[in-house]
Amino acid sequence: MPDASRWRPLALLGLIGLGAAVTLGGIDELTRSTIDDQRRAYALRAVSAILAGRNHDNDLLDSARPIDIDGLEATTVYTARLDGQPVAAVFDVTTPRGYSGDIRLLVAVDDGGDVLGVRVLEHRETPGLGDRIESGRSDWLEQFEGKSLGNPSRDRWAPDRRDGAFDTVTSATITSSAVIDAVKRVLATFESHRNRVFAESGPANANGPD
Amino acid sequence: MAASDAKRIWRNGLWDNNPGLVQLLGLCPLLAVSNTAVNGLALGLATLLVLVVSGLLVSALRHAWRPEIRIPAFVLIIASTVTAIDLSMQAWLHDLSRTLGIFVPLIVTNCTILARAEAFASKQPVSASLVDALAQGAGFAAVLLVLGAGREIVGQGTLLAGADMLFGPAAADWTIPMLPFDQGLLLAVLPPGAFIGLGLLVALRQKLVNRSRESGLESGASPSPAEPSTP
Structure with missing residues (x-):
């Protein structure tokens, strides 16, 4: 056979x-x-x-919606609410301006437009230099807390090595600049589209007019 | 399988024919992931598991292999095993699989696995193949662990950082500070540090082999007292 x-x-x-x-x-x-x-x-x-202990009673993950921010990629916004009132928004954004590619950040902004906190989720910056933006390796990210678009003024949102108002991670000016720029873009979008950021989520619309 | 065979296979995988230090196979994950001891150990264990499963399957089906389909069939078996392990790690060791990233799926391309399937498992009974897979996998994992630990100590000044990703929350404080200062030698963590570290390990192994060979020749010349020579 x-x-x-x-x-x-x-x-x-x-x-x-x-x-x-x-x-x-x-x-x-x-x-x-x-x-x-x-x-x-x-x-x-x-x-x-x-969110730094800000009280909220809604399901954060259910509040996730896509949002467009000029110059950033893959952006999602989560909104925190207490009794239906907006408390804060958390933006999950990716900036392509890192020294070796994308840096993914979480930026939390409170109701009034002040930064609550910034965290780095993913990056490929140089170990030992650019990776000091991570909150576990230095307190560099803490300088954003409480800052807003007017404090410092818009044109000073840059690393101090480039005459801005923010500290620069030593030997990582490009990395620092990318993060500062991303936070600034988030704040600008929040300021101009604040109502859209908070209005689009479920409860605000679902209940209809009172 | 005789005990002496098993001993020989173990010695082969761990020392005489170590995949990392002698065969120099699977260098891509070896160099890329060995920046901390935990990362190295985790990838080493995942590779060991793939070796065992694929070795057992290839050996169990060894009478069926024909030259035409051997390689595609081996690659299919290995790729399926790796995918299964990758999915399991994503499900149950999520943080770790985030840290290792692409290198778990890339185990498919580790030549050690195809080489053992081809050179050993496809010709040997299941029990011998199991021992061979364990020995080769342990040899590879050991090199990853030692290289990772060395680079972590020199580069970051810690040992076992991130152990909780592999061993659960109880291991969160296993990290041992090794250097008195904050910043280690950056070079060790960067890619060149991986090449230099591996080069040092290969050289160290070579020195040990040469030394034992020299002393072996000396003791070989005179009859050893422990084993009386037969007339």
């Missing part, structure tokens, strides 16, 4: 492929909901931590 033996390897390869597909399908089914939960938990941990 020379013909049959010629097909046997092919049949075996097909069987292995089928086995792999079934196994992976099963594992995907088994892990998918856990992976989703983990991703949500990770995002929630980061967003809650940055």
Whole structure:
């Protein structure tokens, strides 16, 4: 039976492929909901931590909506509310202006437009130099707390190495500048679209006019 | 399988034919992820697991392999195993899989795994293949762990930073400060530090091998007292 033996390897390869597909399908089914939960938990941990203890009673993750900010990519906004009143907004933004690519940041802004806090979520900046923007490695990010577009004035939102009002991470002027620029862009969008940022979420519209 | 065979296979994987230090296989993840001891250990364990599962499958089906389909079938088995482990890590070791990022999926391209499937598992019984996979995986993981620990100590001045990602919240305070000052030697954490560190490890192993070979020759010349020579 020379013909049959010629097909046997092919049949075996097909069987292995089928086995792999079934196994992976099963594992995907088994892990998918856990992976989703983990991703949500990770995002929630980061967003809650940055709100610095501001009380809120809504589900932050459910409030997530996309928003366009000029010059930033992949932007999402979470809104924190207490009794339906806006308390703060947390922006998840990615700036492409880092020294080695994208830097992903969380920027929390309170009701009045002051920065509550800034956290770096992902980056590929140089270890030992640019990575000192991480909150675990230095307190550089803390200088943004309480700042707003008028404090310092708009044209001073730059690292001090470029005559701005913010400290520069030593030997990482580009990295520092990228983060400062991203926070400034978030604040500018918040200022000009404040009502849209807070209005678009569920409760504000769902209840309708009183 | 005789005990002496198992011993030889273990010695092969851990020392004589270590995948990282002698075969110099799988260098991409080895160099990229070995910036801390925990990262190194985690990727080493993931690689070990892939080696064991793929080795067992390839060995169990060893009578069925034909030259035409051998390589595609091995790659299919290895890629499926890696995907399964990547998904499991995302589900149950989420922070760690974030840190290791692309390097878990990239285990597929680690030549050590295909090399062991081809050179060993496809020709040997299941029990021997299991031992070989464990030995080669342990050898690879050990190099990753030692290189990661060295780079972490010199570069960051800590040891076991981030252990909670692998061992759970209880391990959060396992981090041991190793240097009296804050900033370590930056070079060790950067990519060149990986090459230099691996080079030093290869050189150290070579020196030990040469020394044992020299002393082996000396003791070989005179009959050893422990084993009386047969007439």
